Amino acid sequence: MWKFYALLSALFAALTAIFAKIGVANVNAHLATAIRTTVVLLLAWGIVFASGHAGELKGVGARxxxxxxxxxxxxxxxxxxxxxxxxxxxxxxxxPIDKLSVVFTILLAFLILREPLTPRVILGGMLIAAGSIVMIIR
Known part of the structure; x- marks a missing residue:
């Protein structure tokens, strides 16, 4: 099921880029970020309350x-x-350049979380990095 959610995340991330590009055309980027963040905040809390998880807030630990x-x-x-x-x-x-975050995540997950660097993970990271580099070069 996680793969389905990941694909939905990718689809909505793509829509985010398109909608944001149109949205920031005539407004300060900081103001645009604040507006977007407010919408995300309201959506997230709405989901928490609608799903009945608001009571769990008091059980969240310091860490x-x-x-x-x-x-x-x-x-x-x-x-x-x-x-x-x-x-x-x-x-x-x-x-696509923003998706270099995947490469950074792979490296940080290895260094901080001790997640394994398998040949498949290394190859995937290298392909993402190569694609991002291609997008940077004109």
Whole structure:
């Protein structure tokens, strides 16, 4: 089932790039990020309340809070830089370069989480990196 969710994530990430490119055309990237973040915030809390998980908030531990806050900060910075890139770059070039995050994730997962670097993972990462490099070069 995770593969299905991952494909949906990729589809919505593609839509994000297209909608964001159109949306940032005539507005400051920081303001655009704030608007987008507000929508995400409302959507996420709406899902939490609709699914009946709001009561679990009190059971979230300190370590979880720290890492979710760090993740949120990283997400916010990622979105800010992404919107700046979309304002001046082509969505069809910005989005693939942004996907270098997959390569960074592979490396960080190996270094921090001790996830294995199999030949398949290395090859996939190299192909993603090569594709991103092709998109950078004009």
């Amino acid at each position: 979880t809070w720290i890492f979710l806050i760090l993740s949120g900060l990283a997400t916010g910075l990622s979105w800010i830089f992404y919107f700046h890139a979309l304002q001046t770059g082509e969505a069809s070039r910005v989005a």
